[in-house]
Amino acid sequence: MPSPTDAEILRFIAANEPLPDTLQKHPELTREAVQAALERAAAALESPGPPPAANGPSDSGFFSTAALPSGPGVSGGNRIRVYSDGAARGNPGLAGAGAVLVEPNGRVVERLGKFLGVQTNNYAEYMGLLLGLKRAKELGVQEVEVFADSELMIRQLGGRYQVKSPSLRPLYEEVLELLNQFGRFKLVHVPREMNAAADEMSNKAIDERM
Numbered sequence: 001m002p003s004p005t006d007a008e009i010l011r012f013i014a015a016n017e018p019l020p021d022t023l024q025k026h027p028e029l030t031r032e033a034v035q036a037a038l039e040r041a042a043a044a045l046e047s048p049g050p051p052p053a054a055n056g057p058s059d060s061g062f063f064s065t066a067a068l069p070s071g072p073g074v075s076g077g078n079r080i081r082v083y084s085d086g087a088a089r090g091n092p093g094l095a096g097a098g099a100v101l102v103e104p105n106g107r108v109v110e111r112l113g114k115f116l117g118v119q120t121n122n123y124a125e126y127m128g129l130l131l132g133l134k135r136a137k138e139l140g141v142q143e144v145e146v147f148a149d150s151e152l153m154i155r156q157l158g159g160r161y162q163v164k165s166p167s168l169r170p171l172y173e174e175v176l177e178l179l180n181q182f183g184r185f186k187l188v189h190v191p192r193e194m195n196a197a198a199d200e201m202s203n204k205a206i207d208e209r210m
Contacts (some may be wrong), residue, residue: 011194014038034106079104079143082132085198086116086124086150087206095119096210098201099132101139110135111197113205125150126171128202133178142183147190149199154189 004012013019019034081102088095095116101109112131116124129148136144148154155161156172157179163172179185192199204210 010038010041011191014194037106078141079145080109080136080139080141081145081147082129082136083147083195083198084125084128084132085148085195085202086121086126086128087199087202088119088121088124089206092118092120092123094206095121095124095127096202096205097124097127097131098198098203098205099128099135100197100201101132101136108197109139111201113201113208113210115205115209120167122150122152122165122168123171124202125153126168126175128198129153129175130171130178133175137178137181143185144179144182145186145188146179147188147195149190149192149195151189154187158187 014034022034081104083100083102085098086095087098095118097114097116099112101112103109112135114127114131116127119127125148129146133144133146146154146157152161156163156168157175163169
């Protein structure tokens with residue numbers, strides 16, 4: 001069995017360790033803030049490949065696009081994390097899209113969900129990301145970090161996999177168009193346990209027909 005990477009170790013700690021000593025030493029922090037700090041460190045160890053529409057990543061792993069002014073709605077106004085997910089009960093089946101917008105300090109900005117009717121899981125994954133990106137754009141955010149547990153979607157957006165599905169192609173193109181409207185963006189594949197909040201919203205969207 002291959003040894004885990006440093007990024008995988010950090011993500012496992014973030015998802016599974018209670019971290020009581022850290023929280024006791026720094027009572028001003030929340031569990032989510034510590035998790036976000038570990039995720040930042042893990043993401044910094046990875047370097048995703050650029051999608052065809054991007055101008056290429058900077059040293060930080062972000063893709064540089066056209067510079068945009070920062071806007072209101074988010075503390076600091078510049079960067080936000082978009083955790084996205086999709087759920088389908090059957091494939092296809094009743095489906096929902098979910099996204100959670102989080103500031104780099106761990107503060108949750110907004111939780112989003114949308115009922116999709118009968119769709120495939122991959123369709124729901126793309127819709128979850130579109131849901132989060134559109135809201136981030138409305139908030140005037142300049143930089144986005146995308147975190148999703150769909151390896152297929154992240155690798156398609158990163159140019160590693162082709163988009164062969166006719167139903168996914170328009171969503172893929174819409175996502176790329178949105179991403180390139182931000183000043184910079186970053187794509188990160190995370191384990192399912194690191195995406196629990198977005199998963200919860202996608203299932204809530206099905207249950208409550210949001």
